[in-house]
Amino acid sequence: MSRELAERRLLRVLVTVVTVFAAACLTAGQASATKTCTGAANSNLCFEINRLSNETFGIDVDIDVYMSQGEALEYIANPGDPLFVLIQGDDSGKLAEPLFAVTLVSLGASAGFGLGGEFERVVTGGMLNEDSGQDEIRAVVTLVDTDTNSVKGTFVSNRITGNWP
Numbered sequence: 085m086s087r088e089l090a091e092r093r094l095l096r097v098l099v100t101v102v103t104v105f106a107a108a109c110l111t112a113g114q115a116s117a118t119k120t121c122t123g124a125a126n127s128n129l130c131f132e133i134n135r136l137s138n139e140t141f142g143i144d145v146d147i148d149v150y151m152s153q154g155e156a157l158e159y160i161a162n163p164g165d166p167l168f169v170l171i172q173g174d175d176s177g178k179l180a181e182p183l184f185a186v187t188l189v190s191l192g193a194s195a196g197f198g199l200g201g202e203f204e205r206v207v208t209g210g211m212l213n214e215d216s217g218q219d220e221i222r223a224v225v226t227l228v229d230t231d232t233n234s235v236k237g238t239f240v241s242n243r244i245t246g247n248w249p
């Protein structure tokens with residue numbers, strides 16, 4: 085075998101190893117993450133929980149509230165944050181106990197998607213534990229016009245079920 089051919093074969097083996105390793109990592113990640121989006125007519129609200137360790141969970145909430153870019157810019161220009169997230173328990177399909185708020189990390193206005201907000205927080209399993217045994221939780225997003233101090237909309241995510249902590 086020429087040296088060039090041997091090197092090429094070695095490279096191919098390495099590429100295969102890296103590919104298999106990446107696929108394994110992806111599978112492991114998917115096993116510990118749950119994500120659900122509403123795809124509603126007036127908005128799209130995504131709610132995601134990632135297990136970070138045995139005791140901690142990353143909460144991600146993403147919303148686009150459809151409106152004109154001008155209207156979205158107005159919400160952003162007003163004093164204070166226009167979007168708030170509260171994670172709540174769900175009992176028999178109805179919103180139940182308030183659990184915790186999630187921190188706003190970015191806010192944007194676009195012509196295609198209106199007002200967008202991203203929220204993140206790392207919590208313990210105990211904070212997600214809203215019932216003994218199985219737990220059901222939802223993210224509730226409130227849109228506030230801080231100019232007039234009025235609630236302009238409330239958006240409720242799909243339910244995520246788990247058994248925390």
Ligand SMILES: [Ca+2]
Nearest residue numbers: 174175215220
């Ligand atoms: Ca429940």
Ligand SMILES: [Ca+2]
Nearest residue numbers: 173175214215
């Ligand atoms: Ca409950």
Ligand SMILES: [Ca+2]
Nearest residue numbers: 215216217248
């Ligand atoms: Ca529980």
